[in-house]
Amino acid sequence: MSNFVSFQALSLMELRVQNEHLAGHLPTHMKGLDEALCGGIPFGVLTELVGPAGIGKTQFCLKLSLLASLPASYGGLDGHVIYIDVESKFSSRRLIEIGVKSFPEIFHRKGMAQEMAGRIHVLRPASLSEFTESLQQIKISLLQNQVKLLVIDSMAALVTGEFEHGAPRQNTLGWHVSFIKSLAEFSRIPVVVTNQVRSQSRDEICHYYFQVQSWNETIEDRTRHDSHLVAALGINWAHAVTIRLVLEAKSDQRFIKVAKSPISPPLAFPFNITSSGILLLSDDGIELTGPDINAIHCQGHNDIINFGGESLQC
Amino acid sequence: MEVGRLPISASQRGKLIAAGYTTLSSFSSLSPSHLARDLKISDNEAAEIMRVASHSHRLDGSAAGCGTVNGAQTAWDMLHEEEMFPRITTSCMDLDNILGGGINCKEVTEIGGVPGIGKTQLGIQLAINVQIPVDYGGLGGKAIYIDTEGSFMVERALQIAEACIEDMSECGGLLRKDFQACQLKMHPNNILENIFYFRVCSYTEQIALINYLDKFISEHKDVKIVIVDSVTFHFRQDFDDMALRTRLLSGMALKLMKLAKDFSLAVVLLNQVTNKYIDGSFQLTLALGDSWSHSCTNRVILYWNGNERYAYIDKSPSLRSASAPYSVTSKGIRNSASNCKRIKMM
Numbered sequence: 001m002s003n004f005v006s007f008q009a010l011s012l013m014e015l016r017v018q019n020e021h022l023a024g025h026l027p028t029h030m031k032g033l034d035e036a037l038c039g040g041i042p043f044g045v046l047t048e049l050v051g052p053a054g055i056g057k058t059q060f061c062l063k064l065s066l067l068a069s070l071p072a073s074y075g076g077l078d079g080h081v082i083y084i085d086v087e088s089k090f091s092s093r094r095l096i097e098i099g100v101k102s103f104p105e106i107f108h109r110k111g112m113a114q115e116m117a118g119r120i121h122v123l124r125p126a127s128l129s130e131f132t133e134s135l136q137q138i139k140i141s142l143l144q145n146q147v148k149l150l151v152i153d154s155m156a157a158l159v160t161g162e163f164e165h166g167a168p169r170q171n172t173l174g175w176h177v178s179f180i181k182s183l184a185e186f187s188r189i190p191v192v193v194t195n196q197v198r199s200q201s202r203d204e205i206c207h208y209y210f211q212v213q214s215w216n217e218t219i220e221d222r223t224r225h226d227s228h229l230v231a232a233l234g235i236n237w238a239h240a241v242t243i244r245l246v247l248e249a250k251s252d253q254r255f256i257k258v259a260k261s262p263i264s265p266p267l268a269f270p271f272n273i274t275s276s277g278i279l280l281l282s283d284d285g286i287e288l289t290g291p292d293i294n295a296i297h298c299q300g301h302n303d304i305i306n307f308g309g310e311s312l313q314c
Numbered sequence: 315m316e317v318g319r320l321p322i323s324a325s326q327r328g329k330l331i332a333a334g335y336t337t338l339s340s341f342s343s344l345s346p347s348h349l350a351r352d353l354k355i356s357d358n359e360a361a362e363i364m365r366v367a368s369h370s371h372r373l374d375g376s377a378a379g380c381g382t383v384n385g386a387q388t389a390w391d392m393l394h395e396e397e398m399f400p401r402i403t404t405s406c407m408d409l410d411n412i413l414g415g416g417i418n419c420k421e422v423t424e425i426g427g428v429p430g431i432g433k434t435q436l437g438i439q440l441a442i443n444v445q446i447p448v449d450y451g452g453l454g455g456k457a458i459y460i461d462t463e464g465s466f467m468v469e470r471a472l473q474i475a476e477a478c479i480e481d482m483s484e485c486g487g488l489l490r491k492d493f494q495a496c497q498l499k500m501h502p503n504n505i506l507e508n509i510f511y512f513r514v515c516s517y518t519e520q521i522a523l524i525n526y527l528d529k530f531i532s533e534h535k536d537v538k539i540v541i542v543d544s545v546t547f548h549f550r551q552d553f554d555d556m557a558l559r560t561r562l563l564s565g566m567a568l569k570l571m572k573l574a575k576d577f578s579l580a581v582v583l584l585n586q587v588t589n590k591y592i593d594g595s596f597q598l599t600l601a602l603g604d605s606w607s608h609s610c611t612n613r614v615i616l617y618w619n620g621n622e623r624y625a626y627i628d629k630s631p632s633l634r635s636a637s638a639p640y641s642v643t644s645k646g647i648r649n650s651a652s653n654c655k656r657i658k659m660m
Contacts, residue, residue, distance in 0.1 A: 004526055009459070010506035012468045023469075038469050045464055174551030182515055185464055206589055206598045208617055210626060210635075236550060238429040239586045242465055260430040262438075263470045265644065290621025294430060 016043070016188075026068060026149065026190045027075050028060075029102070030271075032283035033256065036264045041190040042243065046181055048155075050195040050231040051247030052298040055254060056273050057194040058089045059098075060247075061151045063277035064192060066099050068149035069119040074103060079148025081120045082138055084131065086157040090122050101276035128158050135179060142187040149190055150183070156196035156232040173233065177240045193241070197229040197296050229296040250297040258285075259294045266293040318398040320370055322363055328448050329353045330363070332455070334535040336395060336578055338367050352535070396420075400453055402444050402539060402580055404436065405478075405647045408638035409625050418612070419453075419538060419580045422571050424545075426585035426600035427616030432623060432642045433584040434465045436616070437541045439647040440582060441509050442471070442478050444539040447500075450482055455538025455579075456508040458527070462520060462547045466511065475505040477645030510537070517548035521562060524569050531577050538579045540570070545583040546601045560605050567609035583610060622650055 007015075016024045025039030034040045041047050041064065049057045065083055070076025083090060099116060100107040107113050125131035141147050152158075159173055184191040231238060231246075238244070244260035256278075257268040267285030271278050317330050317337065333352045335341045341349055342364070350360035387395075401416030410416045417423055417440060427433055441459050446452025459466060479500050510530075514520045520542075531537050545566075553559045574581045588601045600607065600615065607613070613629040619639070626637040639650035 004512060004523055004530075006458075006510045006512050006530070008507050009466075009468055009471055009509035009511050010503055012511060013472060013503075013506055017469060017472075042467065045467075178515075178548075178551050181464055185513075206596050208598045208615060208626070209592075210615075210628070211617065211619075235429070235587065235589065239544075240463065240547070241429075242463075242467075244430070262434050262465055262467045263473075291618040292621070 020188065021072070021077065022075075024188070026064065026077060028064065029067065029075070030256075030269070030278060030280045030283075032267070032269050032280050032285050033258075035283070036258050036267050036285060037243070037261065038263045041192060042263070043188045043190050044185050045191070045242035046177075046184060046240065047190060047192050047243040047245065048195055048231075048241040049192060049245050049247060050197065051296060052197050052229060052249070055247040055249060055298075056256075056271070056278060057247060058153055059094075059273055060278055061153050061192060061194065062091070062095050063098055063102075064190075065120050065149065065151060066095060066102070066116065068190075069116045070103065070106065074106060077148035079119070080141075080146045081149045081151065082141070082147055083120055083122045084134070084150075084152045085122050085124050086131075086152075086154055088124060089153060092117060095120070097275060098277045101274075125158070131158055132176070135176070135183070139183055142183060142189065145187075147187070147189065149192070150180075152180070152191070152193045154194040154196055155237075156194075159233065173237065177237065181240065195237075196232045197298070198232050200228045200230045229298055231296065244294075246294065246296055248295075248297045249299045252299065253281075256280075257288065257293055268293070318394050320363075320367055322366055326353075326355075326359070326363060328454075329355065331398065331578075332448075332453075332536055334577060336398070337391075338370075342367060399578065400451060402440055402453060403446070403451075404640070405439055405443060405481075406638075406640040406649050408649060409640045409647070412625070412627055412633065412636040412638045413614075414633050417539070417580045417582060420574050420578050421611040422567070422574055422581040422583065422609075423612040423614060424583045424585055424600070424610035425614045425616065426587060428587050428598070428618070431616040431618065432640075432647065433616060434543055435470075435642050436647055437543045437582065437584055438466070438471050438474055440539060440580075441541055442475050442505055442646070444580075445500075445505055445508050446478070446482065450485065453538045454536075456510065456534065456536050458510045458512065458530075458537055458540045460512045460514060460520070460523060460540065460542045462514050462542065462544055464513070465543055468506070471506060471509065472502055473644065474646035475502040478505070481645075510534070514548070517562065520545075520548055521566055524566055524573075527573055528576075531573065531579070535577070537577070539582065540573065540579060541582045541584070542570075543584045544586055546586040549602060550586070556603075560603065563602060563606050564609055567606070571611070 020043065023039050024043045025037065025041060026043070027034050027040035049060055051057055061083070065081045067075070068077045068079055068081045070078065072078045095117060096113055099113060123134055125134055138150065180191060241260065242262065246257040246259040248255050248257065253270050254272065255268045256271050258264045258266060266288050268288055269285045270281040272281060317327060317335060320327070330353065346361040346364055347357050349364065350357045353360065399419045401414065401418055403410050403416040404413070425433055425436060437459070441457035444453055444455045444457050446454070448454045479502060512523055514523050527540065549559055549563065570581045573579065586601045587598050589596045590599045600613070611631065612633070615626045615628050617624055617626065622639045623641060624637045624639050627633050627635050641648055641650045
């Protein structure tokens with residue numbers, strides 16, 4: 001019984017990079033970021049956007065949704081988008097504004113705005129179980145090949161408050177993660193998921209048993225980490241996403257950082273939010289060495305979600 | 315008696331080893347034409363090799379007559395066998411050093427670390443480095459890459475393959491006088507062709523695939539490394555029965571060890587991390603629990619030390635605990651760039 005199909009990596013390349021639309025990436029129209037990501041948000045894998053509230057995650061998602069719906073001649077995927085809007089942040093007005101400002105040629109034509117916006121399907125699940133059900137339906141529409149992008153904004157909000165604490169939450173999330181990843185893979189579409197942040201509890205300043213720390217270092221770490229934020233959803237989730245883009249605010253400037261990516265160097269790009277979406281201030285990113293690329297800074301943002309220092313065990 | 319001690323030419327020896335024949339007993343019962351087919355040599359040459367082999371065997375006289383246990387191998391023979399197999403380089407000299415030259419064939423090596431530390435990068439680098447031709451000090455073998463998470467990105471494999479070929483061409487130019495003869499004819503596509511990629515989407519598929527590998531590798535004897543990226547992923551989702559999980563994992567580990575031994579290939583398992591409450595505080599450890607930690611022969615932990623990536627030999631029967639810095643560059647895994655790189659002995 002050999003039901004196993006092995007691909008030679010070469011055939012993967014022929015199937016994907018050479019034959020897929022735009023070499024298997026959705027360009028974000030942010031030149032520096034697209035270059036870092038070998039063309040844009042990759043098809044077939046989970047890309048996570050994580051950052052404090054108000055930093056620009058939803059703006060990014062709105063822009064991406066628009067880009068996916070655009071005709072191929074404008075660098076879009078000419079397809080439908082499923083947008084799972086958990087916290088009711090989706091604003092169609094803002095979507096059209098971004099469209100008009102970024103692609104005036106298209107949006108000023110009669111009926112185009114309606115057509116583009118008509119391709120974006122917004123779902124508002126009220127609970128995790130509703131979300132689970134809609135995933136099954138999403139799978140069916142993906143099989144019909146019209147949907148070219150799936151956005152889940154935000155994953156953390158879906159899981160929060162569903163359970164008290166501990167094991168049940170992790171297991172459920174595990175199933176969803178596997179399912180969403182497999183959706184992405186078999187349909188070869190980009191899947192973008194947003195995540196929230198929470199403050200890091202002291203217990204989480206984790207090292208391996210063989211990493212001996214001097215007393216001074218421990219104190220330093222503690223003060224540093226008191227103002228430190230970490231991505232919600234735990235370490236299991238952090239392993240599961242393929243690309244992690246961290247949005248943060250540091251020294252009065254917003255940055256988007258490629259924190260985890262098998263295909264990119266660790267670059268940080270300063271950006272601003274404008275009427276046409278997100279604008280990178282520089283296309284040459286700043287290369288960050290070390291684990292700092294993963295750190296999430298948040299200056300001047302007060303409404304941080306704090307899970308009360310509870311630690312998520314895997 | 316092992317192939318390394320036969321009085322045959324180096325290229326014949328290389329072909330025997332590449333085809334998986336490491337001991338005399340592994341091919342002595344074959345017909346010369348079968349051997350000729352496997353090694354891609356003429357029938358006459360194969361017959362000559364077998365004649366030499368049986369002659370040396372008679373002279374040697376070390377075999378079964380001394381009451382040794384059937385199937386056992388003496389430690390002396392094992393030592394010679396070990397020395398015959400070049401290790402698979404990681405492309406980082408410091409890392410190779412603490413590994414005793416590189417990843418060992420015939421053993422299962424587990425490599426774990428936090429997300430983003432470079433596990434997949436190292437996996438892809440090894441899948442490419444195993445293909446380095448024998449002339450350049452490599453194994454000239456092929457790779458099996460078992461992807462459980464969808465982390466394998468072919469664009470990156472291409473990038474690393476191109477860089478590897480570039481590096482080899484440079485070395486070739488410097489070392490070889492007779493450059494024409496040793497000119498590298500590899501193209502990145504050739505390298506990608508030699509990576510057999512499997513995607514598994516559940517733990518049952520993962521186990522079934524590992525059981526199937528026996529058959530696959532018998533048909534592709536030049537596979538010299540099996541990489542599982544990651545061995546953890548499917549075992550972390552919805553497992554209520556922990557006892558079952560432990561049983562499945564240990565069964566899988568045994569199968570993999572047998573594969574490594576039978577086919578003389580390296581097995582590299584990439585693992586994730588978890589937080590564990592020990593002695594009053596949380597510590598980072600590799601996932602899958604305590605019994606799993608016994609399953610692999612070698613265990614390497616990749617971690618951040620300040621701003622640098624380090625690898626630490628956590629467990630090994632033959633290597634001492636040490637750590638070494640490495641870096642992930644656009645070319646793949648390379649030496650750490652810092653000036654004061656040193657190997658820290660624990």
